[in-house]
């Protein structure tokens with residue numbers, strides 16, 4: 005039994021016949037189906053998708069842009085080229101008649117998997133016993149629908165890397181403290197940007213059910229869930245020192261999922277959209293080292309031959325789960341829609357969706 009089956013995730017696998025097709029054959033068939041389905045079909049693509057997929061996206065964007073667009077979509081079929089939590093968000097924000105498809109169910113997110121419902125409820129019980137009704141939960145959108153629902157029913161909201169600062173500030177205006185799930189790095193980087201000292205931040209370890217904190221509990225403002233992105237974790241202070249020594253003129257720009265030390269020593273940090281916009285606006289012949297996923301870094305390099313751009317870590321791999329979406333899976337999804345046989349539909353349980361939507365709406369109304 006594979007891991008997905010053990011986790012109870014229902015998915016269908018790609019039929020063999022798609023593996024025999026050439027890229028050109030698949031591209032032509034995808035173009036044809038897109039034309040045929042017209043406005044009934046919408047394909048959003050996250051910036052980390054491969055070029056072979058992004059060429060067919062009706063829109064590409066960061067998580068906030070894709071969530072906003074999903075909320076406004078009227079198409080009957082949304083074929084989400086991204087990862088599972090993004091497709092869940094699209095399903096939660098779309099209406100009953102719309103169907104959301106994830107071309108390959110194995111496109112998960114290791115960070116989202118670092119906080120499950122049981123662990124979160126357990127943590128909440130312990131933390132509220134310890135600190136009373138002083139905590140507001142916030143979750144990065146890179147989390148499962150269950151976690152968004154937990155946050156929604158406890159008065160909190162979702163955040164993305166584009167609006168984290170605004171949302172953390174909002175949370176701390178309501179309550180004395182916040183619990184930030186599941187990415188400790190985005191939480192810590194954002195809180196530091198808002199002037200909160202590291203001594204007022206603790207880490208919740210969900211495996212050992214333990215609060216890692218040595219300071220005075222009365223002063224505690226931010227509780228960071230001990231989760232991280234396994235892609236961005238691979239950018240290190242050594243990568244920064246190397247770039248600073250070899251190319252002193254180079255600007256370093258990173259995603260805020262990178263560790264505190266890396267963000268602190270970089271020149272700029274922000275969402276995928278922020279990274280793209282910053283490089284677009286940079287002068288010709290400027291030099292950049294980028295600390296984010298490789299499909300996006302390579303695309304930026306290809307689009308800017310007037311600039312010197314490198315990956316902050318030359319040995320980086322792409323996000324392997326984002327990479328699960330490829331031409332064969334996209335074609336298979338579209339052919340399924342045309343034939344009236346939907347594969348890998350994402351359908352969030354109605355009760356979960358209702359509470360998760362509270363958390364998403366609190367964010368969308370403020371950003």
Ligand code: 13P
Nearest residue numbers: 066067068164165275276
């Ligand atoms: P953005 O919202 O910046 O696109 O980030 C999404 C993501 O998964 C980064 O790893």
Ligand code: SF4
Nearest residue numbers: 113114115233235323
């Ligand atoms: Fe998840 Fe990291 Fe991949 Fe983003 S890059 S989808 S956070 S594993």
